[in-house]
Amino acid sequence: MLRIAVPNKGVLSEPAAEMLAESGYRQRRSTKDLAVYDPDNDTEFFYLRPRDIAVYVAAGTLDVGITGRDMLLETAPDDGEGPVAVEVMSLGFGRSSFRFASPVESGIEKVEQLARKRIATAYPVLLRRFLEESGIEADVVKLDGAVETACRLGVADAVCDVVETGTTLRAAGLHIIGEPVLTSEAIMVRREGPRRSRPSPSCGAGSRACSSPAST
Numbered sequence: 001m002l003r004i005a006v007p008n009k010g011v012l013s014e015p016a017a018e019m020l021a022e023s024g025y026r027q028r029r030s031t032k033d034l035a036v037y038d039p040d041n042d043t044e045f046f047y048l049r050p051r052d053i054a055v056y057v058a059a060g061t062l063d064v065g066i067t068g069r070d071m072l073l074e075t076a077p078d079d080g081e082g083p084v085a086v087e088v089m090s091l092g093f094g095r096s097s098f099r100f101a102s103p104v105e106s107g108i109e110k111v112e113q114l115a116r117k118r119i120a121t122a123y124p125v126l127l128r129r130f131l132e133e134s135g136i137e138a139d140v141v142k143l144d145g146a147v148e149t150a151c152r153l154g155v156a157d158a159v160c161d162v163v164e165t166g167t168t169l170r171a172a173g174l175h176i177i178g179e180p181v182l183t184s185e186a187i188m189v190r191r192e193g194p195r196r197s198r199p200s201p202s203c204g205a206g207s208r209a210c211s212s213p214a215s216t
């Protein structure tokens with residue numbers, strides 16, 4: 001049986017379910033349903049937070065999942081240790097970019113000016129990686145959402161957030177700084193085993209035990 005993770009809410013949820021239904025898979029009838037079994041395709045669908053989907057797939061408890069590229073890189077980064085989830089294909093919906101923005105009147109116009117500033121984000125792993133690669137030292141303020149309001153309320157000097165149309169940024173009096181840190185869209189992910197750890201001598205190729213999270 002195939003076990004597939006599908007976003008249970010957020011902008012990826014509806015198009016993901018529609019895509020699966022159009023492909024002939026049974027989908028949930030109510031947004032309260034947590035899982036659905038499709039006997040015709042011997043497939044079980046689990047409706048999970050997009051932020052959690054790559055975690056389940058990387059752990060090997062689900063075979064594949066639909067999430068955002070930014071979510072995958074945030075929650076199951078390939079740091080060379082242990083199993084990861086990897087992108088199999090892009091799905092053509094949920095397009096967005098992950099970008100810096102600051103208050104129009106802040107005088108911050110370039111990414112380099114973010115040094116020693118406080119940057120609010122819901123994607124601290126992605127942001128820290130970018131800052132490290134760019135040699136910029138800044139304070140990362142982790143928030144869960146509505147990140148654009150952080151500057152107005154004084155907890156950050158700039159933000160790094162998901163932008164689609166730019167409407168939310170503009171409404172908060174922010175302007176974009178620099179190029180996108182990442183461009184994202186909905187993707188399908190599957191598990192990939194550890195890259196750098198040595199194979200255990202007791203594990204034969206394709207052994208189920210070798211792909212369980214406990215063995216990594």
Ligand SMILES: Nc1ncnc2c1ncn2[C@@H]1O[C@H](COP(=O)(O)OP(=O)(O)OP(=O)(O)O)[C@@H](O)[C@H]1O
Nearest residue numbers: 009010011049050051068071094095096162164184
């Ligand atoms: N306009 C948009 N707003 C938000 N996310 C978008 C948008 N367009 C595409 N996405 C993508 O949808 C995914 C975010 O999903 P969701 O809306 O559930 O996020 P979230 O609100 O941060 O989630 P959570 O509440 O679980 O932390 C990301 O992959 C993001 O890139």
Ligand SMILES: O=P(O)(O)OC[C@H]1O[C@H](OP(=O)(O)OP(=O)(O)O)[C@H](O)[C@@H]1O
Nearest residue numbers: 145146147162163164165166167168169
């Ligand atoms: O560029 P836009 O078209 O305005 O879209 C981007 C906005 O939408 C998302 O927020 P969401 O609605 O997911 O709420 P959240 O910030 O609480 O996650 C994202 O975090 C931005 O705030």
